[in-house]
Amino acid sequence: MSLELDIPLFRPDRPGIRKVLGDLEADIMELIWERPAGGETTVRDIFEILYQRRRLAYTTVMSTMARLAKKKLLQVEKCEPTYIYTPAVTKQEFISYLTSHILEDLFVSFSGPTLAGVDALSNQEATAHARTLLDEITCRRVEEEG
Numbered sequence: 001m002s003l004e005l006d007i008p009l010f011r012p013d014r015p016g017i018r019k020v021l022g023d024l025e026a027d028i029m030e031l032i033w034e035r036p037a038g039g040e041t042t043v044r045d046i047f048e049i050l051y052q053r054r055r056l057a058y059t060t061v062m063s064t065m066a067r068l069a070k071k072k073l074l075q076v077e078k079c080e081p082t083y084i085y086t087p088a089v090t091k092q093e094f095i096s097y098l099t100s101h102i103l104e105d106l107f108v109s110f111s112g113p114t115l116a117g118v119d120a121l122s123n124q125e126a127t128a129h130a131r132t133l134l135d136e137i138t139c140r141r142v143e144e145e146g
Contacts, residue, residue, distance in 0.1 A: 005089070005097060006071045020098060024056075024064050029073060033091040040084045104137050 007020045018026045031046055032039075047061040065085055068074045073094070077084045089097070 005073065005094075007098070007101075010102065017094070017098075022064075024050075024060070025068055027053075028061070028064055028068060029087075029091075029094075032074070032085065032087050037090075040086055042082050042084060044082070104141075107134060108137055108141070 009020060011019050016026070017029065021029065027050065028046055031049055032041055035041060043058065043062045043065055046065065047056070047058050050056055050061060065074060066076075069076045069085070072088055074085045075088045077086075
C-alpha cells in the first residue's frame with residue numbers, strides 16, 4: 001500500500017485507533033467509516049450525530065474534520081455552500097497501514113537487540129530472513145525520504 005498518512009503520535013496506553021488519533025478524531029472517523037462505501041458526508045451530518053452524544057460546537061467538529069483532511073484521512077471537496085468529505089482510506093487500510101508502520105519502526109529502532117535475539121536462536125535461516133527484512137525496510141525508507 002502506498003499510503004502516506006500524517007500520523008506523528010503513538011500512545012500505547014490508548015485503545016484501538018485512539019493510539020494515533022484523538023478521541024474526537026477517532027469518533028468522527030468511525031462515523032464516516034460506518035457510512036456506505038463511497039458515501040459523502042458533511043460537517044453538519046457528523047455534527048448532528050455527535051451532538052446527541054456530547055454537546056460539541058459545530059465549529060469544533062468542522063475544525064477536527066479539517067485536521068483529519070490535513071492528516072490525509074479525509075478527502076475534501078468544496079461544493080458551494082459546503083464542503084463534502086469522503087474517507088481517503090478504509091478502516092482496514094488505515095489499520096493495516098498503522099500496523100505495518102509501527103512494526104517497521106520498532107524493528108528498525110531495535111534492530112540490534114532484535115537481530116541479537118534471533119542470532120541467539122542459532123537458526124541461521126531465521127537470522128538471514130530477519131536481516132533481509134531489515135535491509136528491505138531500510139531501502140524503502142531511504143526511497144520514501146529521498
